Amino acid sequence: MADKEFTYSDVSEHNTKKDLYIVVHDKVYNASSFVDEHPGGEEVLLDVGGQDSTEAFEDVGHSDEAREILEGLLVGSLKRQEGDPKPKSYAQPTSSATTSDGASTGVGLYAIILLGGALAFGAYKYLQGQSQKEGIAI
Numbered sequence: 509m510a511d512k513e514f515t516y517s518d519v520s521e522h523n524t525k526k527d528l529y530i531v532v533h534d535k536v537y538n539a540s541s542f543v544d545e546h547p548g549g550e551e552v553l554l555d556v557g558g559q560d561s562t563e564a565f566e567d568v569g570h571s572d573e574a575r576e577i578l579e580g581l582l583v584g585s586l587k588r589q590e591g592d593p594k595p596k597s598y599a600q601p602t603s604s605a606t607t608s609d610g611a612s613t614g615v616g617l618y619a620i621i622l623l624g625g626a627l628a629f630g631a632y633k634y635l636q637g638q639s640q641k642e643g644i645a646i
């Protein structure tokens with residue numbers, strides 16, 4: 509059922525509410541049955557009907573549940589031909605944008621904690637040295 513190949517022009521003919529194909533990551537999905545149920549509204553789906561909506565789909569940051577629904581709508585894969593619109597940014601794994609952001613904050617926080625620890629250790633050593641000196645003086 510899902511091993512059919514579509515060209516971009518095949519897909520572009522399915523651009524009405526009752527017959528709506530969309531392309532995500534070079535897979536072709538029949539979104540007709542889902543248009544009315546889409547929590548993001550039917551307008552956005554109709555907008556990308558018959559086109560590559562990879563970027564639009566990924567930009568929203570759809571949940572795993574949304575991806576499961578999407579898989580259920582699969583009808584085939586896209587056969588790219590010369591002159592077709594280029595696939596829209598889908599080379600990176602979907603989570604990379606969020607994780608890289610989180611990581612940089614994490615590293616910054618880590619550096620501050622380490623620096624704080626180093627300063628505290630230095631102060632401790634300094635004070636220890638001071639009190640030892642005082643001890644000798646007495």
Ligand code: HEM
Pocket residue numbers: 530537539542546547548549552553556561564565568569570571572573574575577578581
């Ligand atoms: C057939 C493909 C699609 C499916 C199966 C789908 C499914 C879903 C689901 C289940 C949600 C609820 C939130 C979540 O679980 O992530 C959602 C929300 C949303 N979707 Fe889609 N979606 C599709 C395509 C698109 C496209 C192409 C757009 C593009 C512009 C879009 C825009 C949105 C927006 C803006 C929301 C957020 C709605 C809100 O939280 O108020 N969706 N979608």
